[in-house]
Amino acid sequence: MTTTTHPETQIVVDPDVPLVRIVREFDAPPEKVFRAHVDLELFARWTGPKGMEIRIDRHDCRTGGAYRYVMSQDGEDYGFNGVFHEVRPNELIVQTFAFEGMPDDVALERLVLEDLGNGRTRLTSTSLVDSFEGRDGFVASGMEVGVNEGYEKLDDLLARDEGGAR
Incomplete structure (x- = not known):
């Protein structure tokens, strides 16, 4: 397994299965982290x-x-879509994830929230793609930057307790 660690974020690319696992801890209880995902x-x-x-x-x-959402930068649009298969408040989200630029490579994602106590949560996200090429395409497309920068913004949001992220 290849492991890349950033401040509190671990991204693991499995060499035997077309899978990416992301583990991240947050200084917020599961209900806040969950709400930031569903609101x-x-x-x-x-x-x-x-x-x-x-x-x-x-x-x-x-x-x-x-x-479905679209991210834009410098006149370029990047669309993403999927279906929520199972949503359990404060503990689990199972969904599909498709980057519309690679519509044949749909990932099945499982996001688990673990209460660590003392107002902390461990988020473990597992994304399984049906091919190594598809998985590697997701990783090569800048996923690591998006994950790390997004979680930094989530840290700030949770720390400010804005938008009722309680």
Whole structure:
């Protein structure tokens, strides 16, 4: 396994399975981290790399719901979409994830929130793609930058306790 560590973020690319695992701890309880993922306004404030504008077309984060958003920078648009297969408050989100620039490479993602006590949460996100080429395409497309910068923005949002992220 290849492991890249940034401040509190671990991204693991499995050599045997077309999978990426991201582990990140937050100084906030699971209900706040969960709400930042499911609340449309909060999600739009932290997701993705710095400097990207985001337009959310839909974000119905419930079992059976769907989402689509577009990130833009320098006149370029990058669309993403998927379906929420299972949503359990404060503990689990299972969804598909597709970058519209690579529509044949759909990932199945499982996001688990673990209460560490003392107002801390460990988020473990596992993304499984049906091919190594698809997985490697996601990783090569700047996923690491988007993940790290997005989680830095989420840290700031949670620290400020804005938007009712409680």
